[in-house]
Structure formats: structure tokens, C-alpha cells
Amino acid sequence: MAATNYKIAYVHLTSKIRQTIVALLGVMFGISMYVFMNSFMTGVNDIQTVLAFTSISHIHIYNDGPEDNTNLVKKAYGPEVLANIRNAKVIQYIQGIKNPEPITALVRKQPDVIALTPQVNINIFFRNSANKINGTLSGVDVENENRVFNISEYMVAGNWNDLKYNPEGVILGADLADRLSLHMGDNINVLTPDNVSKTYKVIGLFRTNVNGVDKSKAYLNINSARQLLSANSDYITDLQVNIKDFEKTAPVIARLAPVIPYKVESWQMANQQLEAGSKLRNIIAVAVSLTILMVAGFGIYNIMNMTINEKIREIAILKAMGYSSRDITTIFLTQAMVIGLAGGVFGMGLGYVLAVIVNHIPFKIGGLNNLPMAYRPQDYLLAFFFGLMTTLVAGFLPARKASKIDPVTIIRG
Amino acid sequence: MDNNTALKADNIVKYFYEPEKFQVLKGLSFEVKKGEFVSLTGKSGSGKSTLLYVLSTMDTDYEGSLSINGETLTGQSMNRLAAFRNQHIGFVFQFHYLLPEFNVLDNVMLPALKLKRYSAKEIEARAYDNLRMLGLEDQALKAASKLSGGQQQRVAIARALINDPSVIMGDEPTGNLDSKNTAIVFDIFQKLARERGQTIITVTHDEDFAHKSDRIIDMRDGEIIG
Ligand SMILES: Nc1ncnc2c1ncn2[C@@H]1O[C@H](COP(=O)(O)OP(=O)(O)O)[C@@H](O)[C@H]1O
Ligand SMILES: [Mg+2]
Numbered sequence: 001m002a003a004t005n006y007k008i009a010y011v012h013l014t015s016k017i018r019q020t021i022v023a024l025l026g027v028m029f030g031i032s033m034y035v036f037m038n039s040f041m042t043g044v045n046d047i048q049t050v051l052a053f054t055s056i057s058h059i060h061i062y063n064d065g066p067e068d069n070t071n072l073v074k075k076a077y078g079p080e081v082l083a084n085i086r087n088a089k090v091i092q093y094i095q096g097i098k099n100p101e102p103i104t105a106l107v108r109k110q111p112d113v114i115a116l117t118p119q120v121n122i123n124i125f126f127r128n129s130a131n132k133i134n135g136t137l138s139g140v141d142v143e144n145e146n147r148v149f150n151i152s153e154y155m156v157a158g159n160w161n162d163l164k165y166n167p168e169g170v171i172l173g174a175d176l177a178d179r180l181s182l183h184m185g186d187n188i189n190v191l192t193p194d195n196v197s198k199t200y201k202v203i204g205l206f207r208t209n210v211n212g213v214d215k216s217k218a219y220l221n222i223n224s225a226r227q228l229l230s231a232n233s234d235y236i237t238d239l240q241v242n243i244k245d246f247e248k249t250a251p252v253i254a255r256l257a258p259v260i261p262y263k264v265e266s267w268q269m270a271n272q273q274l275e276a277g278s279k280l281r282n283i284i285a286v287a288v289s290l291t292i293l294m295v296a297g298f299g300i301y302n303i304m305n306m307t308i309n310e311k312i313r314e315i316a317i318l319k320a321m322g323y324s325s326r327d328i329t330t331i332f333l334t335q336a337m338v339i340g341l342a343g344g345v346f347g348m349g350l351g352y353v354l355a356v357i358v359n360h361i362p363f364k365i366g367g368l369n370n371l372p373m374a375y376r377p378q379d380y381l382l383a384f385f386f387g388l389m390t391t392l393v394a395g396f397l398p399a400r401k402a403s404k405i406d407p408v409t410i411i412r413g
Numbered sequence: 414m415d416n417n418t419a420l421k422a423d424n425i426v427k428y429f430y431e432p433e434k435f436q437v438l439k440g441l442s443f444e445v446k447k448g449e450f451v452s453l454t455g456k457s458g459s460g461k462s463t464l465l466y467v468l469s470t471m472d473t474d475y476e477g478s479l480s481i482n483g484e485t486l487t488g489q490s491m492n493r494l495a496a497f498r499n500q501h502i503g504f505v506f507q508f509h510y511l512l513p514e515f516n517v518l519d520n521v522m523l524p525a526l527k528l529k530r531y532s533a534k535e536i537e538a539r540a541y542d543n544l545r546m547l548g549l550e551d552q553a554l555k556a557a558s559k560l561s562g563g564q565q566q567r568v569a570i571a572r573a574l575i576n577d578p579s580v581i582m583g584d585e586p587t588g589n590l591d592s593k594n595t596a597i598v599f600d601i602f603q604k605l606a607r608e609r610g611q612t613i614i615t616v617t618h619d620e621d622f623a624h625k626s627d628r629i630i631d632m633r634d635g636e637i638i639g
Contacts, residue, residue: 004526015514317510320471321524321572322499324492408472411506412462 027343035351043372139225158204209367336395455632503573
């Protein structure tokens with residue numbers, strides 16, 4: 001029986017080929033938009049992530065300063081006792097991470113951790129004669145720093161690895177060098193908060209395209225940084241950690257935070273605006289594409305309804321000859337399904353073509369060359385699935401209406 | 414009701430409610446024997462078509478009871494009735510209702526493809542047989558909408574016969590045919606009744622046609638008068 005119903009569906013589809021094509025184009029357009037929008041937004045998010053992770057790690061461990069100990073009275077007597085304390089002083093007994101060896105070892109042992117690097121970060125004044133700029137001097141473990149941040153990719157002059165054997169060398173953000181009128185090989189003077197001053201040599205320039213970093217950051221060998229602070233040979237201020245899947249920081253944090261007596265922070269916690277941005281973009285992409293699919297669904301609904309009104313006599317004849325309600329439903333759902341499947345396949349194709357075209361549009365801001373684009377199978381599969389669902393839902397109501405047609409009322413006229 | 418009865422109508426009453434309540438069929442009772450060729454006559458508006466739709470099981474909105482081949486059809490589900498029609502009833506409409514997007518052969522084959530008693534190949538052969546009997550074999554692959562009125566009516570008859578139904582009903586099946594074609598259709602109906610024992614119930618305005626058939630049921634204002 002089924003074969004006959006399919007044959008009837010086929011004849012309906014091909015005899016009104018223009019209507020079929022219009023319905024098909026609707027689905028195709030909806031699905032291609034779904035594919036394109038999601039690919040584009042994912043591309044943008046991925047680029048955002050790549051850019052963001054040139055300056056932040058997945059997990060950051062650092063000394064957050066001592067807890068608020070200014071109201072010791074409250075601690076002893078509870079909140080019902082009023083205390084009036086003025087000009088309380090916070091004294092930080094320990095700066096940086098004390099005894100970093102076991103902490104580093106513990107973190108390295110975690111199965112998800114793929115890279116970690118210690119840092120000695122110092123707030124500093126960069127000076128070149130009268131020019132004076134506030135910024136960060138980052139003492140780094142040259143190899144591990146590169147493993148976490150991939151900084152050697154962003155070098156515009158000099159060689160990242162030169163930092164390893166050059167205790168007098170610094171690598172400057174390109175904009176910072178510009179603002180200080182410094183070039184490769186020039187001297188740069190730094191002044192620490194403790195009024196220690198030292199002169200280094202510019203041995204490299206980098207540009208991450210993250211503005212705040214490029215205009216205020218410089219790298220130094222970690223040992224030189226310790227010397228500058230007169231600190232121990234194991235002194236560190238920050239531990240930067242990367243894990244396999246940057247989205248899955250929560251379980252790692254949950255394991256580390258209780259056993260490490262310092263602040264253990266995920267990039268999501270530190271940069272909620274990044275997460276909010278990427279979530280919002282995803283919502284926009286889904287909203288736009290679902291809207292388009294819905295419009296396409298209405299189109300199909302209308303066309304199917306029209307078809308059924310035109311074919312009402314034929315449906316009545318089929319029923320008079322003994323075709324059941326289910327046969328009629330099958331006939332029209334098959335038509336919707338064919339439109340959905342074909343529209344889905346063509347829509348994925350068109351979506352891919354659109355994605356490739358837009359991906360080639362030049363866009364030279366923030367280190368990009370072209371508009372970003374992601375090519376993920378799941379976007380295509382989901383688009384196909386949604387498209388099929390939309391057509392089936394849109395086709396179901398008219399098909400049911402057709403199956404309920406009473407043959408006598410039509411044939412009697 | 415004995416084994417020889419093809420169709421039994423018992424006290425069939427039907428109303429139309431639009432534009433106002435109106436009794437079209439006023440308690441009709443009759444039996445038709447197997448292999449009988451019955452003509453249904455009467456003035457226009459006397460309720461012949463309405464009765465035929467009730468007998469064909471398409472119209473279920475009536476009082477009284479109807480049975481065909483000993484099976485009570487009153488009160489059965491729509492899908493069951495559709496299956497019953499498919500197997501046991503061939504219907505020729507007053508206006509030749511073919512499916513215009515299909516060719517002649519497909520139109521004839523469709524009820525048999527639904528019934529699936531035979532393979533598609535056999536069905537095609539049988540459809541050709543029917544078309545040949547009605548002088549249409551050379552039109553088989555034409556679109557149904559390309560045929561003349563008389564040809565379309567004969568295609569509709571070929572379609573009604575495809576499943577070897579035990580009862581063939583026609584609502585003025587020769588209404589659009591010239592006398593030659595009318596004679597052909599009459600001969601076919603008579604042959605089906607005599608040779609294959611199929612029961613024929615057909616509405617007609619053609620006096621000749623009616624008088625040549627086995628029995629006339631004459632109607633007036635929703636009642637049988639003879
Ligand atoms: N769908 C309908 N609604 C209301 N009245 C109808 C309808 N169909 C037919 N009638 C009326 O029922 C009566 C019988 O009609 P019909 O069975 O078509 O007569 P016949 O076929 O004998 O000419 C007529 O008076 C006609 O006007
Ligand atoms: Mg009539």
C-alpha cells in the first residue's frame with residue numbers, strides 16, 4: 001500500500017512543481033540561515049576565545065590578599081556588638097605564593113591539566129627618559145609560558161626563546177614600545193613599587209591584538225624578576241594553568257580550590273563579560289535562525305493548505321475508492337517530508353556556500369584577516385533536524401485536515 | 414436474509430438540515446439479489462443520488478440499517494467502510510471524477526493498488542483488459558484530463574470494475590454518453606450481471622436503459638412508488 005501512497009505523493013509534488021519549489025526554497029533558506037548564523041557565531045566565539053587566551057589562562061592561582069581582618073572585635077563578640085574602628089590598616093604578611101613546589105606538583109598531577117606556568121608579575125613604571133608608563137612586568141618561565149599562552153606566535157620582532165638565556169632582556173608589547181619611542185636593542189628603565197630601578201635591553205616585540213596587553217605589558221625572565229624584587233629563587237606570584245577543554249574548568253576548580261590555600265579562579269569567573277558575550281551571540285544566532293525556520297514553516301503550512309484545498313475533490317475520490325484516512329495522511333505527510341528532506345540537504349549546501357563566501361570577506365581588525373567562520377558538523381545536523389521537524393509539524397495539520405475530508409459532501413457538490 | 418441477497422436496506426431515513434430540516438428519504442426498505450441489474454428512476458430531486466450514497470457506505474448519516482453480502486455496515490468505522498468499499502463496491506459517479514494528474518491506466522489501477530489482491534504487474538494487465546473491454550486501450554497512457562467526457566466516463570467505469578466488486582453502483586453513468594456508448598455500457602453491465610454474478614444498481618433517466626434492466630425501483634419524494 002505504502003508504495004501507492006508514495007506514488008500519489010510524488011505525482012502531487014511533481015504536478016505542481018512551482019509550489020513544491022517555493023516550499024522547498026523556504027525550507028532551504030531557513031536551514032541555510034541556521035547553518036550560516038551558527039557557523040558565523042561559533043567562528044566569532046572561537047576567535048574571541050583564541051584572542052582571550054593569549055592573555056588569560058584557563059585557571060589562575062594567585063594570592064588574593066589577606067581576608068578582611070579589620071574588624072577583630074566582631075570576630076570575638078559577634079555582630080550584635082557595635083564596634084567603631086577608624087583607619088584600619090591591612091597588613092599583608094605574605095605576598096605571592098609561599099612554598100609553590102607542592103602546589104605546582106599537585107596541579108600538575110591533575111589529569112585534565114595540559115600545561116602550567118609560574119609567573120612573577122610586578123606592577124611597574126616603564127621609563128624612557130621623560131616618558132613614564134604604568135604597566136606590568138611579567139617574569140616568566142619562557143618555555144612553559146609559551147605552552148600556555150602561545151606567545152611566540154605573536155612576536156613581531158626578535159625571538160621569544162631569546163628571553164631564556166638573556167637575563168638583561170625584555171620583550172615589550174608593540175604599542176608600549178611605540179608609546180615609549182623604543183626600538184629593538186634600545187635600553188628601557190623600570191621602577192618597582194619599592195623604588196628599585198633597573199635598566200634592561202629590548203630584545204623583542206609582540207602584538208597579541210588585545211589592546212590592553214599590547215600597550216602595557218612586558219616579559220622578563222622569571223629569575224631576573226625575582227632578582228629585581230630581591231625574592232627567593234622559588235618565589236612566584238601567579239600560577240597559570242591550562243586544561244584540555246577550556247569549558248570544563250568547574251570540576252578542576254572543585255578539586256583544587258579546597259586544598260590550595262590561595263585563590264583558584266577560572267577564566268569564566270574572572271571574565272564573565274566574555275562568557276556573557278559568547279552566550280548572547282549564541283542566543284541571537286538561535287533566535288534568528290529559528291525565526292527564519294518558523295517563517296519557512298508557515299510557508300509550508302500555507303502551501304500545503306492550498307494544495308489540499310485544490311485537491312479536495314481528488315481526496316474525496318480516493319476515499320470513495322476505499323483509501324483510508326491514514327492513507328491520505330501518509331500521502332500529504334510524505335510530501336511535507338520530501339520537501340523537508342530536500343530542503344534540508346540543499347539548505348545545508350547553501351549554508352556551507354554562504355559560510356565559505358562570508359569567511360572570505362576581508363576584515364582587518366584585531367589581528368583578523370577575514371570574517372571568522374566555524375565548520376562544525378553538529379550545526380549542519382541540527383539545522384537539518386530542525387528543518388525536518390518544522391516541515392513535519394507544518395505539514396501535519398493540513399494532512400490531518402485532508403484525512404478528515406468527508407467524501408460525500410464533496411462529491412454531492 | 415438468505416445467501417442470495419446482495420444488498421438489504423431496512424427502513425432508511427435521512428434528513429438534510431440545511432437550509433432547513435427536510436426529510437429526503439422516508440423509510441426505504443428493499444432487497445437486491447445477487448446478479449440482479451436494478452435501475453433506480455424517478456424525477457430529479459426525488460432522492461436517488463442521496464439513496465445511492467447511503468447504499469455506497471460513503472454517507473453514514475442516516476437512520477435504519479444497511480447490509481451488503483450479509484455484512485451489516487450501519488455503525489461501522491470510517492476506515493472499515495473504506496476498506497469494504499475498496500473490496501466490494503465499484504462506484505461510477507454522475508460526473509466522471511478521475512484524478513486529472515494521473516494517466517488513464519493509473520486511474521484505473523489505483524483502487525487495485527490499494528486492495529493489493531494482485532501484484533502490480535497483474536493489476537496492470539487487468540486494467541488493460543478493462544480498458545480494452547471499454548474500447549480505451551489506446552488511451553491508456555494519456556493524461557485523464559485530455560480525454561473527452563464520454564471517454565472519461567468509460568474510464569471511470571473501468572476503474573469501478575478493477576477489483577471485481579460484488580456490487581457496482583452508478584449515478585447516471587450514461588448521463589453524458591451518446592446512444593452508442595450508452596448501449597455499450599448497458600451491454601457491459603448486463604454481461605457483468607449475467608456472466609459474473611455482479612450486482613448492478615444504477616440511477617438512470619434513460620427509459621430504454623431502465624426497461625431493459627432486470628428491475629426498476631421508481632422513486633418520488635423520498636419514497637419508493639414501484
Ligand atoms: N447537500 C444537500 N443539502 C441539502 N439538501 C440537499 C443536498 N443534496 C440534495 N439535497 C436535496 O435533497 C433532495 C434529493 O436530492 P438528490 O438525492 O440529489 O435527488 P436526485 O438525485 O434524485 O435528483 C433534493 O430536493 C435536493 O435539493
Ligand atoms: Mg442525482
